[in-house]
Amino acid sequence: xxxxxxxxLGTRSSGKSTWLGAFIDALDRSExxxxxxxxxxxxxxxxxxxxxxxxxxxxxADRTPDTGAHAKVRLVPQGTWTxxxxxxxxxxxxxxxxxxxxxxxxDGFWTRDWSQRxxxxxxxxxxxxxxxxxxxxxPPPSAxxxxxxxxLFGEKAxxxxxxxxxxxxxxxxxxxxxxxxxxxLAPRTLPPTLPTLIEMLQFVxxxxxxxxxxxxxxxxxxxxxxxxxxxxxxxxxxxERFLREKLPLLADFxxxxxxxxxxxxxxxxxxxxxxxxxxxxxxxRDRDGPLGYVEWSTSADETKRDSDIxxxxxxxxxxxxxxxxxxR
Amino acid sequence: xxxPLVRRPLVCQRKGxxxxxxxxxxxxAEFDDPxxxxxxxxxxxxxxxxxxxxxxxxxxxxxxxxxxEWSGVHLRRDDARRLPNxxxxxxLGHRDAGKTTLLASFFLALAARTDPDFPWxxxxxxxxxxxxxLADLAAKWRGYASSTTIVPHTPKGIAAQFVHLALxxxxxTDPRVVDxxxxxxxxxxxxxYALNPxxxxxxxxxxxxxxxxxxxxxxxxxxxxxxxxxxxVIGSAYDSLLSNMLQMVSNVLHxxxxxxxxxxxxxxxxxxxxxxxxxxxxxPSLDKTRWGKLxxxxxxxxxxxxxxxxxxxxVSLFPVSAFPAAIEHARPFNVCLPFEEILRSREATVAQxxxxxxxxxxxxxxxxxxxxxxx
Numbered sequence: 001x002x003x004x005x006x007x008x009l010g011t012r013s014s015g016k017s018t019w020l021g022a023f024i025d026a027l028d029r030s031e032x033x034x035x036x037x038x039x040x041x042x043x044x045x046x047x048x049x050x051x052x053x054x055x056x057x058x059x060x061a062d063r064t065p066d067t068g069a070h071a072k073v074r075l076v077p078q079g080t081w082t083x084x085x086x087x088x089x090x091x092x093x094x095x096x097x098x099x100x101x102x103x104x105x106x107d108g109f110w111t112r113d114w115s116q117r118x119x120x121x122x123x124x125x126x127x128x129x130x131x132x133x134x135x136x137x138x139p140p141p142s143a144x145x146x147x148x149x150x151x152l153f154g155e156k157a158x159x160x161x162x163x164x165x166x167x168x169x170x171x172x173x174x175x176x177x178x179x180x181x182x183x184x185l186a187p188r189t190l191p192p193t194l195p196t197l198i199e200m201l202q203f204v205x206x207x208x209x210x211x212x213x214x215x216x217x218x219x220x221x222x223x224x225x226x227x228x229x230x231x232x233x234x235x236x237x238x239x240e241r242f243l244r245e246k247l248p249l250l251a252d253f254x255x256x257x258x259x260x261x262x263x264x265x266x267x268x269x270x271x272x273x274x275x276x277x278x279x280x281x282x283x284x285r286d287r288d289g290p291l292g293y294v295e296w297s298t299s300a301d302e303t304k305r306d307s308d309i310x311x312x313x314x315x316x317x318x319x320x321x322x323x324x325x326x327x328r
Numbered sequence: 329x330x331x332p333l334v335r336r337p338l339v340c341q342r343k344g345x346x347x348x349x350x351x352x353x354x355x356x357a358e359f360d361d362p363x364x365x366x367x368x369x370x371x372x373x374x375x376x377x378x379x380x381x382x383x384x385x386x387x388x389x390x391x392x393x394x395x396x397e398w399s400g401v402h403l404r405r406d407d408a409r410r411l412p413n414x415x416x417x418x419x420l421g422h423r424d425a426g427k428t429t430l431l432a433s434f435f436l437a438l439a440a441r442t443d444p445d446f447p448w449x450x451x452x453x454x455x456x457x458x459x460x461x462l463a464d465l466a467a468k469w470r471g472y473a474s475s476t477t478i479v480p481h482t483p484k485g486i487a488a489q490f491v492h493l494a495l496x497x498x499x500x501t502d503p504r505v506v507d508x509x510x511x512x513x514x515x516x517x518x519x520x521y522a523l524n525p526x527x528x529x530x531x532x533x534x535x536x537x538x539x540x541x542x543x544x545x546x547x548x549x550x551x552x553x554x555x556x557x558x559x560x561v562i563g564s565a566y567d568s569l570l571s572n573m574l575q576m577v578s579n580v581l582h583x584x585x586x587x588x589x590x591x592x593x594x595x596x597x598x599x600x601x602x603x604x605x606x607x608x609x610x611x612p613s614l615d616k617t618r619w620g621k622l623x624x625x626x627x628x629x630x631x632x633x634x635x636x637x638x639x640x641x642x643v644s645l646f647p648v649s650a651f652p653a654a655i656e657h658a659r660p661f662n663v664c665l666p667f668e669e670i671l672r673s674r675e676a677t678v679a680q681x682x683x684x685x686x687x688x689x690x691x692x693x694x695x696x697x698x699x700x701x702x703x
Contacts (some may be wrong), residue, residue, distance in 0.1 A: 135460070136467030138436050138658050194439075195456045199400065202452055211412060212452040212494040213505030248441035249450055256451035256496040256505070 003074055003088035006316050007117040009200060010126035011193055015225025015270065016091045017061050019126065020073060021051035022270035022292055023310050028052060031290050034306070034326055035314040036078035040086065043074050058285035060275050075313075082318045089313065090117060118207040122219040122316040125201070127193060128226050129234075129242070135192040135249070194250045205257065215259040219319065221312045222254065227267035227295060229274060239265040240297035262319075266312045267295035296323060400457030402489035402512060405534065407454070411492065411507040415674055417667070418536050420573055421545030422561065423515035426597040426650055429478045430545070431491055431510060432462035433650035433663040438493070439463075446664035448495035448671055451505050455491045471654040472601075478651050484514040488532050495671070506674075508667065511535050522573040537580050541670040544577070544594040544633075546570060548602045548647075551625045567628045574632030581641055591642040591673040593666045594633055596622060599647035600661070612644040642673055 008016045027039055039048065051071065054061040071091040077084055210216055224230070224239055234242065243251045243265045254263055272291030273280040284291055290307040297303055304323070308314075314322035398407065408414055419427045437443050438450050453459060462479050469478045482489075493508045513532065520526075521533045553562040561569055581590055599608070602622060609618040614637065616623030616630045623630065630645075637643040649661040 135439050136436065136463045136655055137440055138433075138442055138655060138660060192460060195460055198452070199456050202454075211505075212507070213496050213503065215503075249439040252438075252441070252450040252496075253452060255500075256449050256494075260500065 003086040004084050004122075004317075005088045005090055005116075005120040006122045006124060006313065007120035008089065008091040008124045008126055009117075009197070009204075010091075010225075011196060013131060014126045014128050015223075015268070016126045017051055017071065018055070019223070019225060019268060019270045019309065020071065020089060020091060021053075021055045021061060023313070024048050024052040024073065025055045026290060026292075026309065028056070032308075033310050034308045035081050035310065035318075035322065037075045037087075037310060037313070038078055040074040040076050047071060048073060055271065055275075056285075058275055058281035060271075077317065081314075081322075084317055087313075087317060090120070114203075115207060118204040122221070123204070124221045124223050124312060124316060125197060126223045126225055127197065129224050129230050129246070130226060132193045132247075133191065135194065194247060198250065198253050201253070201257070210257075213256055215257065217259070218262065219316050220254065220258045220263045221316055222250075222263070222265040223312055224265065224267045226269065228269035228272060228293075230267075235267070238297040238301065238303040239267040239295055241301065242267070264296060264312075264315060264320075266315075268309060268312065269293050270309055398454035400455060402455060402458050403492055403509065405488055405490075408490045408492070408509045411454070411509060413505060414507045414509045415540045415670070416490075416535060416538055417508060417510045417541045417543060417670060418539035419511050419513075419543045419545065420518055420536070420577070421515055421597070422519050422547065422550070422566065422569060422573075423481065424477070424550070424560075425515055425545040425547040426478075426648075427515065427545055428462065428480075428482055428512055429466065430543070430595075430597065430648065430650045430663060430666075431512060432459070432466045432479055433660045434667060435459040435491075435493070436463055436466070437660060437663050442660075443664040446668050447498040448506075448668070449498060451494040451496040453491075453493050458491055466651060467655045469651065469654060471657075474654075482512055482514045484516040486514070486532075488513050488535050490535070497675070506671065508671075511539075518573065519569055522569070522576040525576070536576065539580075539590060540674065541590055542577055542592045543666045543670070544570075544574070544592055545597045546594060546626060546629055547598060548596050548606075548622060549598045551622065552602055563625065564628075567626050570626070571628035571632045574629065574636065578632070578636055578639070578641075581636070582639060589640070589642065589673075591644075591670055592633070592636055593669045594629075594643065594645040595648040595662070595666055596645070597648055597650065598652075600649040600652035603647070603649075608647050612646045614643065614645050644669055 008020070010016050024039065026033065027037070051061065051073070073089045075087045075089065077087060205212075205214075205216075208216065222239075222243060224242065227235065227239075230242075234246070237245060243254075270292045271284060272293060273284070275281045275284060290309070292309045293305050293307050294309050294311050295303050295305045296311075311322060408416070419430070421427050437446070465479045469476065489512050490509045491512055493510070495506050495508060496502075497504045497506075513535070517529060517532055521529045521536075525533070547566070550560065550562050550566050553560075556562045577592060596602075596619075599606075606620040606622050609615075613619070614630060614633050616627065619626070619630075633643050633645060646662060646665060648663060648666065649659075650663050651658055651660060653659075
């Protein structure tokens with residue numbers, strides 16, 4: 001029986017391996033997960049160990065070497081929550097640089113491995129908000145500038161309150177606040193993250209025969225990793241609003257090209273804190289229960305949190321029912 | 329709810345079978361449900377098959393499966409024609425008028441959604457690399473005191489090139505997407521063609537004849553400048569040149585049997601430089617008295633715009649400031665408006681897309697047939 005594939009896409013150091021490692025570690029430690037997912041025991045255990053052992057030791061894994069190895073973890077869902085009998089989680093982590101390369105050398109970039117990943121039944125797009133390489137950004141006008149512009153160009157020029165834009169299946173309208181400021185991002189040393197990811201999604205979509213704007217019947221989770229490290233005021237927006245307000249290019253691309261009912265944004269803290277902090281690492285090693293967590297936004301824009309970091313996987317497999325409160 | 333199935337284009341190996349295109353299955357007499365029963369019908373849900381051409385024992389067969397007909401850089405005319413729903417925007421202006429800068433600023437505004445009044449949503453681009461390059465270059469510009477240009481001049485004498493932005497209508501349930509194909513052609517070529525349309529420029533300037541809309545740039549600085557720097561065209565000479573460009577547009581739009589309602593959006597570029605001296609009207613206006621000193625300097629240009637409007641062409645005119653300062657201080661103004669105007673006027677004609685899927689295997693005869701490549 002062939003496994004259903006979920007592909008984890010992301011640029012280098014976006015947190016894919018840490019997430020997978022923390023998930024495997026949680027399974028090894030028999031931490032309570034809301035959905036019964038077992039590792040397939042006849043798989044080569046070395047990949048799993050490579051991913052989870054550093055976290056068991058209370059440290060982040062070294063950057064995955066460019067070895068050509070393929071991080072692939074097969075799961076066997078138990079119980080009746082899904083009809084899927086086997087799920088394969090595959091990352092493109094080992095060649096994260098491929099994303100960057102894709103802009104420079106498209107010829108020969110699209111390998112058979114990429115074709116297989118592109119054929120996945122669902123995708124998790126992983127990005128780390130604090131490490132985004134930004135596009136050059138023009139700050140939006142401040143209130144004072146709006147007044148100046150109005151003085152120059154007339155009252156009709158810009159509305160300071162900023163009108164709402166339709167968003168999502170019910171046209172839930174996000175308010176683009178007047179105080180909206182560009183997110184503080186890392187200095188530019190690599191191609192900007194969002195266009196790179198967008199180009200990758202365009203490749204995947206083209207490979208699947210999808211036209212621009214055609215919304216396929218597949219799920220896409222946008223996973224904002226190291227969510228705990230994001231500034232509290234930004235984190236308080238919740239994952240969905242973060243996407244809409246801080247990453248509008250990606251938000252618009254996803255909205256335009258994927259069924260809004262089948263896309264969801266998660267904030268993920270795989271370890272609950274920074275393992276480079278020795279005191280936290282010690283606490284992480286000695287923990288009795290999960291420290292990581294995942295957050296998502298409800299349709300009412302409320303933020304929910306759960307300590308089960310496998311929930312995005314469960315959502316990719318089973319849809320919104322995976323996020324409903326567990327039955328007591 | 330089970331995980332949805334991957335939807336892939338159907339391909340049938342049997343000659344004459346129309347089932348993949350929604351037609352009749354060549355073996356319909358044998359099957360009640362061809363999609364489920366016919367083994368000649370392939371919907372490639374399985375893993376991509378092994379590449380038989382790969383050398384035995386190769387550790388990593390680098391098979392180029394790429395269905396990607398774009399490279400990320402400027403599109404050429406033929407590339408642009410392959411887009412499913414192109415709306416070609418001819419951006420016209422003299423050298424240094426700010427054509428490429430407007431494109432860079434428009435992309436950055438779209439990327440950061442700094443203009444909340446622009447309702448269309450970014451849906452993709454086949455020229456992301458070009459936009460990134462332009463944005464990077466613009467970000468290095470240090471303001472008017474700097475001696476460098478904001479973005480490099482588009483070289484003259486090269487084939488017409490275009491940038492691409494796919495935009496989706498803002499309503500969630502509206503599936504329409506438009507492929508904005510925006511010209512990025514050298515101002516020298518445009519000016520030369522306007523003055524003397526020689527045959528050797530025809531291939532480059534063909535986009536003007538096929539344009540679905542025009543953005544016409546009037547450089548405020550050049551218009552208002554009293555003394556030329558080197559041999560640049562300024563003042564009334566510049567006004568005359570623009571008038572000739574408008575005549576070129578008029579000629580294109582009013583050829584017999586080719587009358588089309590193609591909007592012309594004229595913009596004063598670099599308006600920030602003259603804004604203190606020229607209080608703009610509250611709304612788009614072609615009235616020269618409403619534009620103060622600019623109106624007096626652009627008599628022929630405004631007259632040309634009037635003539636177009638009198639001939640039934642939708643014309644509007646407003647100020648734009650694409651890069652008024654170095655990026656950290658820049659507050660571009662109205663950079664989305666030309667495109668919003670065009671999209672507003674063309675929205676009713678943006679077709680709902682029912683696109684054939686982009687082929688995965690470019691060599692397969694089925695896809696060759698769909699592309700019209702078969703002899």
